[in-house]
Amino acid sequence: MSADSAPDLECRGLTKRFGDITAVKDVDFSVPAGSFFSILGPSGCGKTTIMRMIAGFLEPSSGDILIRGRSVLGVPPNKRPVNMVFQHLALFPMMNVAENIGYGLRRQGVAKAEITRRTGEVLERISLPGIGARKVSELSGGQRQRVAIARCMVLEPEVLLLDEPLGALDLKLREKMKIELKSLQAEFDTTFVYITHDQGEALVMSDAVAVMNAGRFEQIGAARDLYYRPATAFVAGFVGEANRWSGRVTRVEGDTAEVQTDAGLTLRAPADGLKTNDKVSVFVRPEAISIGPDAAAMQDQAFGTKVQVTAMLFNGANSRVLVRDPQSGSEIDVALPQSAGFANLDKGAEVQIGWTREQTLCFADTAS
Amino acid sequence: MTGRGLGFYLLLAPLVLWLGLLIILPHIDMAIVSLRTRVAPREYVPSLDNYAAFITEPLYIVTFLRTAIMSVLATVITLIIAFPISYYIAKIAKGRSQAALFLMCLIPFWVSELVRTFGWIILLRETGVISGFLQWLGLADQPIEMLYNDAAMMLGLVYTSMLFMVVPLTTTLESLDDAVIEAGYDLGGSGFSVLREIVIPHAMPGIVSGCIVVFMLSLGNYLTPTMLGGKGSLWFTELIYSQFIVRFNWELGAAFGFCLLGASSLIVWSILRLTGQTLERTMGEGK
Structure with missing residues (x-):
């Protein structure tokens, strides 16, 4: 050298x-x-x-x-x-x-x-x-x-x-x-x-x-x-897998931006220079999403909603659950935790999902 | 396997008929003719006199060797000219220009060899285009005769054979991956060493098959040496022709034919041995 x-x-x-x-x-x-x-x-x-x-x-x-x-x-x-x-x-x-x-x-x-x-x-x-x-x-x-x-x-x-x-x-x-x-x-x-x-x-x-x-x-x-x-x-979008939504910033409050997706989900993300009415793309990694039996388990999450399981994609350690949010109809890809209890989820089951503010990746669209 | 059906034999029949009637039978007959000598009208005895005459008569043996050497020379010149052309078509030209260049090599072969050769006569003769042009430029003060010598004949032979070298060479060169050539440069090779160690070894089957075809075409050519060659450029095929048609000495003509066959077989065999190629590989376009 x-x-x-x-x-x-x-x-x-x-x-x-x-x-x-x-x-x-x-x-x-x-x-x-x-x-x-x-x-x-x-x-x-x-x-x-x-x-x-x-x-x-x-x-x-x-x-x-x-x-x-x-x-x-x-x-x-x-x-x-x-x-x-x-x-x-x-x-x-x-x-x-x-x-x-x-x-x-x-x-x-x-x-x-x-x-x-x-x-x-x-x-x-x-x-x-x-x-x-x-x-x-x-x-x-x-x-x-x-x-x-x-x-x-x-x-x-x-x-x-x-x-x-x-x-x-x-x-x-x-x-x-x-x-x-x-x-x-x-x-x-x-x-x-x-x-x-x-x-x-x-x-x-x-x-x-x-x-x-x-x-x-x-x-x-x-x-x-x-x-x-x-x-x-x-x-x-290119590195790793992610759920992707496009939407619009409806409100900025301190360091938190509230985003309304085109499908109607309301999410919170770090503000990072976003302004009200900015068009944005929002990404949430499947493994960033927590899954639990009821709302009580999602207390600490910035976003939580009750969803219905539409499909279970079993692939050993990389198993996924596809869930649908009944309000907005958007489909969300969730990684299945290996720990307890979710191996028996079936189509149609109702679960609670949520994720933190920091795990909501939000980018202003440049070309618009 | 319970024997093959009628269909198989019907399909095989044209091949067997062609080989038997047009190649094997005439050759057997020629061999018999060449191995006899006429002692009186319609009276023949078996003998090797015809072959003895071939060896002892200097005109015959000199013409024979000249024809063989000139054919080898024509093959080498054709290869040297055709290689860069083929390389350009296969590796440097892209898309439409590639197809156009290939077509340009092909187009002259749509007219007969006679017409093509006559084209050279128009260019090269004393009152021809090149002679006239040189005089007009002032580079020559009198008409120049460029026909009827070995150089003109060689020109004709090379021109006639060019396509048969360009086609197999272009095909084999096209099958060489560009990345292999680039790897040659990337690892420190110069243009010459890439050519010598990578391009030529890869193109070898194409080179050999092109050379065999061109050599055989030159050796058996009759038209070009007759039309462009001079008195000194007697070609062995002309000797065979004169024995058969002019002298009506079929026995000697047949013997000459076999000598030519022997020579071409020997030289093709030596090319294959020298380059380490086999007939199957070269004729299969070197896959």
Whole structure:
């Protein structure tokens, strides 16, 4: 590790325009050395464009990219100290595993014996020793994944870029690879920049996540902050699950805003600069909602109502109850507490639900 | 399995008839003809005289070797010209321009080879377009004859074969994932090393199948060497033609035919061996 404090990767005012379309708009971020940074966004939000600019396949329209404090603008991809794990891995089918891993070293003119040694070493580190002579087509999905990472890591890049590398794997393997990627990152102690549209991948693995939408970063923060303290309505809706209502602020009193949803629910939320008559979007996480047998159990909640169960979605630890508020008719998604008593809820049962003021996430609509 | 139905044999019949009547039967007959010699009118004895004549007569053997070498050269030149064209069509051109470029390679092949070759005569002859243009520019003070030499013949051979190289090359290059090329650069490769280690190995089945087709077309070409080549550019097919049609010496002609078949088989086999490809892989367009 270098002694200076320059982050491994820094983007300043990064912008990319394709004709009239602005794919990436004024993006700023920096990734400290040795951390796992994710860019999370729906497809088409511009995250791949950012990745390709960092790798050097695209030139930014404006802004700067710095690696270890040095601008890499104008440096071709084969001269940048970053390597990329492609979406479909892009292993070289005409070479075996050892040749794939040794490719970059051969380009650097490393001696043959040294290439063999380092290839063996990196295969050891990804716990696939002795598969060097195998053909790429003989490997399983998870093995290919690790070989693709090893092929980059053997070059000891400053930054490793990963472009949705888990997308092609089946669900079980994806879960396993998430954990494995995180431990590989710790093992190699290299900065990973990971792009994905899967919030599960981003939240589990990353030290910091940037949520991206329509070419801009909506929020950068630790997974926990994004989840509990989303900065924008988009982040609240995109990260994690939430019940969503749109409505209007009817009254602001101190630090509490009263919101009337379009369906007719009256909620209370932290005021945070909201003004009367603002149009707002309100989010409440399913697990933030308490559920109880009667109104007495909901005394401490800012909002409570009696509802009817419309469906029970049993899924082990992730079971949900869908309930309907009889006054407004809106359907609310409630996480089922694992503790006592609710496993026997049936369709039609009457229960009391409620949540606190702080758990009501309220954002003024910007575009209206 | 209780034997195959009538339908199977009916479907098989055209193939068997085609192979038997048009390929195997004529070749057996040719082989017999080539292995006999005429001692008196309508009187033949088996002998190897025809093959002996081929080996001992310098004109025959020189023409034979020249034809083989020139065909290899034509194949190599076609490959060198067609590779960048195919790469451009498959990897750089996008959408409509890709289709348009491919069509432009195809269009000349809608007219007959004779007309296409005649087009070159119009361009290259003494009173032709290029000669006239050079004189008009003042670069030449008298008409220039560019026809009837090896260069003109080579031009014709390469031009005639181009499509048969471009099509298999474009197909194999299209099947190469762009990300694999990008990965080559990303891991530190230069344009040349990516070409050598990634693009060419991937395109090898296409290169080999294109080369085989172009080589065989050149070797068996009759029209182009006759129309564009000079007196010195005698092509082996012209020798066969003259034995059959002019000299009416079918025995020698048949022997020549077998020598040509042997040569093309040998050279195709060596190309496959040298490149480590198999006929199945190359003809299956390298999947």
